[in-house]
Amino acid sequence: MTDNLAKSKNKKHHIILILLLLIAGIFFLVREFGKEKIPKVVPRKADKIAPKPIKPKAAVVIDDLGTNKDAANAVLKINAPLTLSILPQQPYTAWIAEEGHRLGRDVIAHIPMEASPPHDLGKGGLYTWMTDKEIAETLDYDIRSVPHLQGVSSHMGSAFTQDERAMNVVISELKKRRLFFLDSITSPRSIGFNLAQKQGLKALSRDVFLDDKDDPAGIEAQWKRFVSIADKKGHAILLAHPRENTLKFLQKVLRGNDDVTVVPISELVSR
Numbered sequence: 001m002t003d004n005l006a007k008s009k010n011k012k013h014h015i016i017l018i019l020l021l022l023i024a025g026i027f028f029l030v031r032e033f034g035k036e037k038i039p040k041v042v043p044r045k046a047d048k049i050a051p052k053p054i055k056p057k058a059a060v061v062i063d064d065l066g067t068n069k070d071a072a073n074a075v076l077k078i079n080a081p082l083t084l085s086i087l088p089q090q091p092y093t094a095w096i097a098e099e100g101h102r103l104g105r106d107v108i109a110h111i112p113m114e115a116s117p118p119h120d121l122g123k124g125g126l127y128t129w130m131t132d133k134e135i136a137e138t139l140d141y142d143i144r145s146v147p148h149l150q151g152v153s154s155h156m157g158s159a160f161t162q163d164e165r166a167m168n169v170v171i172s173e174l175k176k177r178r179l180f181f182l183d184s185i186t187s188p189r190s191i192g193f194n195l196a197q198k199q200g201l202k203a204l205s206r207d208v209f210l211d212d213k214d215d216p217a218g219i220e221a222q223w224k225r226f227v228s229i230a231d232k233k234g235h236a237i238l239l240a241h242p243r244e245n246t247l248k249f250l251q252k253v254l255r256g257n258d259d260v261t262v263v264p265i266s267e268l269v270s271r
Helices: 002-035 069-076 093-102 132-144 164-177 192-198 216-233 244-253 265-269
Strands: 057-065 083-086 107-113 151-156 180-183 203-205 235-240
Touching: 057 069, 057 107, 057 151, 057 216, 057 265, 069 093, 069 244, 083 093, 093 107, 107 132, 132 164, 151 164, 151 265, 164 180, 164 192, 180 192, 192 203, 203 265, 216 235, 216 244, 235 265
Parallel strands: 057 083, 057 235, 083 107, 107 151, 151 180, 180 203
Antiparallel strands: none
């Protein structure tokens, strides 16, 4: 019996010793693992994508449409929301307005107004020697000859747009019809834009003529000037004509251009 007790005690001692060794081993392993340096995981910064710069809005208005169907077709084929400025009472006035409207283009009437020195205005011309009634009646006939129009611009007009009485009649008639006025500013002394604003009529004024000089170098220089103005103001209005050099340039420059966002002129009116 004494031997059995001794054996039992020895067995317990062995078990306790084994447990102590296990604990010591675990402690040693934990301490050694703790010494290892765990590499720091630096979160990768998301690649910063620079926001695209907001391009200024620009309206490109093609004047003097109405007399030539081929020229009008060339304008309509340009893949951009060009504004069609159509002379009244011309052979293709209504056709261009209808076709442009079908394609979603803005349509305005390009009203002939007395120039200085005098020029032949053709049908629908407005002159300073006309009475108020004659101006109103002629303008009414002009407006009714251009379907779907949203506003009116001045064609020539270097004399007419300086005459306060004559321009007051035009502005009054446009207000009745809720049409806006685009002053082409063919004279630096034009009062059209300021007078329209004073009378509460929505009005705009052009910034640049693209093709005063009908040559590629002159056209390109005017485009750069136009872009510079648009950058400074945030918007701008360009007037151009359906000429071969002009249309070739517009076809090229408006194809994926990064200079401006071309918009219908009605979008600038709303500003």
